[in-house]
Amino acid sequence: MPTTHPATPASAVANIRAQQDFLPATLQRVAAHILEKPERVIYQTITELAQDAGVGESTITRLCRRLGYPGFHAFKIALTTDLAQIDTPTPPSADADVVTRAAHQAVSALEETRRVIDLSTLERVARAIVNAPRIDVVGQGNSGLAAQFFATKLMRLGITTVAYTDPHLATVAAATQTPQGVVLGLTRSGSTIDTVQTLTVAYERGAHTVAVTNRASSPITRVARDVLFTAAPESPLAGGAISSFTSQVLLLEALYLAVYALIPDADDAMRRTAQSVVEKKY
Template sequence: MRGSPSGALVSLRSLGSGMTPALRKIAEYVQQDPQKLLYQTVVEVAEASGASEASVIRFCRDLGFSGFQDFKLALASDLAASPVGLSPQDDPHTPEEALEYVTHHARQALEDTRRLLDLKAVAQAVEFFLTARRIDLYGVGASGVTAQDFAYKFLRLGYAVQSYADPHLAAMSAATLDREGLAIAITRSGTTIDTVKALEVARRAGAKTLALTQRLKSPIARVAEVTLVTSVTESPLTGGSVSAKMGQLLVLDLLYTLVALRRKEAQEFISRTAAAVADRNY
């Protein structure tokens, strides 16, 4: 294979002149601003370069990589200036500078998410919760942790809710949902295959489908009936950052608050769940 974990740019420069017009468009687009590609999906690269998604994937494979994500990871390694993906001028050198950096980006993620949220979509999502008798949550990696947070919060409101990080369990559970079920997929990129597949199964089963993602133009948004967008800029090397979590958790708390205010049994269930664990503290 020509591609290597740290040879995306070298492999790109080694391409000959015998490329098809479509692949040449992609090559020119990547070379023009490789840093920008780190924060894009395959759909966005295809649209920006004037090629098809299949051509983008073929381009990556022609370079010797297994696919688009593999190419992005290698490209990120080539371009990274620090372990957290910062350029040298942004690198914090003291605890004070690091605190200021992470606080700034967490605050920015919250503000950007607030601006991006479609409140009509939020209202529709709340209606999904109010009519649901069972809730499935799908997410892997860092998004799986957010899914667990969702499950914990809505369990306290009396819902039959479960989060699934295992793709097989997610798919099997999704297949048993019905019209009174709600399936929620959490994926920052919107391209996590296992999460997309689970939501597809849930939708075919008749469940209502909701996605929480950073990308409106993504495979998960095509499947979900309602998509809520969070905002944070991450490369393949900086996934799972606090700022990424902040946007997701803002949406979680917003949905929880709105549902709690409208669900008749909410206060009773909150009191009962609190009493159930009251003796677990000294």
């Protein structure tokens, strides 16, 4: 007979309130903190919540499992669903409203990201890329699309670059990196397990590891020599909102331009690569 698993609780808020009085003192404190600031918690990483609540990350995981969730991310999805049911926005009445909303999100993300980009870090990473024998860019989901975008840009400059969206291949590649190599890990939350693990392997190899993330307090920053920040926080139910994707693309475009400026024959490389695909177009 197939193994049966207990159903994941539907309501995070109701589940916490039902069990709160029966939890150990430390878990009670975390539960109370979550109930007090649920709108903040859904945008936090496990590291940020642990810091806010004054506990270790393992305590957060223990609470989530005590409540019936496999981990913190699953708990956040349930909590976000609760909040969405409490405050469901009124849908736009016309297609124009949809376009306006999407455009506003994209523009806001671009402007916020522009403000948080540290130019000295950007320049340092650009120089590392120019001097590296190989660049690996890794990401999952929409971050994988951004990784492919950036790898293609660098390839057109003659820089050996590979984008990895398969976590197994990414980790294998990281294990073959050298101290002169560069590995960029793209993860909005900073908590994508596969990307963090890949960057960890590259870090242990001595490679120049770079995290592109929205979160300063997140697991990936612990194994990144440099961190480039994007803006536009995203809830667990957003599913890759245009704001977060746009902010990644802007940062990578800025990094590409910084690299371009450091390559003396960049214009020639662009001309050659453009000519190489002339016959591919009508």
